[in-house]
Amino acid sequence: MRYYLLFFSLFFIACENLNSGWEFDGGGYVKYKLNGKDSYELEYDANDVILPTTNRHFILAxxxxxxxxxxxxxxxxxxxxxxxxxxxxxTSFSFATGPKATLTGDSNFITIDQKDDSTWTADLSLFFVDCRSGECVDSLPAIHLTGRFRYWLPEE
Known part of the structure; x- marks a missing residue:
């Protein structure tokens, strides 16, 4: 009998967080590169993304x-x-806790390929003013951020 109790206890502990994570709790990430080099990832909590409703006509992440x-x-x-x-x-990007870099140029786009009741996904191609030195310098070449955004809506 003790073995059954031990088995079921271990089973329930192992399955405790089975229904947790972005797919259930909401949230997501953006995986991106700067100028095609080094890969980075930023995470979104469920309340970091505001989606459109009947009275709100934008997405803000x-x-x-x-x-x-x-x-x-x-x-x-x-x-x-x-x-x-x-x-x-x-729309802005901060490099290593530096100042917020703003968009530059007219070749910026966000291609949304899924937006439904459970998931939003998009490709990002954004050009930012170079602020890596701690100050933003318009005369330097723009920093090109390319990435993939995924966000799961919290389950009701």
Missing amino acids: KTQSNSSGHSLTFMVYSPKLGRNSPVYTE
Whole structure:
């Protein structure tokens, strides 16, 4: 009898967090590269992303800084499947806890390929002013951020 009790106890402990994670609790990540080099990942909590509703017509995603100190905020007004333009005044990137870099140029886009009741996914191609030295320098070549965004809505 003790063995059965021990087995079931271990089974329940092992399965305790089976229904947890982004797919159930909400949240996600963006995996990205800067100028095609080094890969990074930023995570989103369930409350870091604001999605469109009947009264709100935008998506706004804000990450917290990760161990590299990077953080990313992007916004798309009236998001649709396919290529979207980010809102320039609401989209920024911080390099290693430095100042917020703003978008530059007119080749910025966010391509949304899934937006439904459970998951949003998109490819990012954003050009930011170079602020890696601790100050933003418009005369330096732009930093090209390319990445993949995935976000799961919390289960009701």
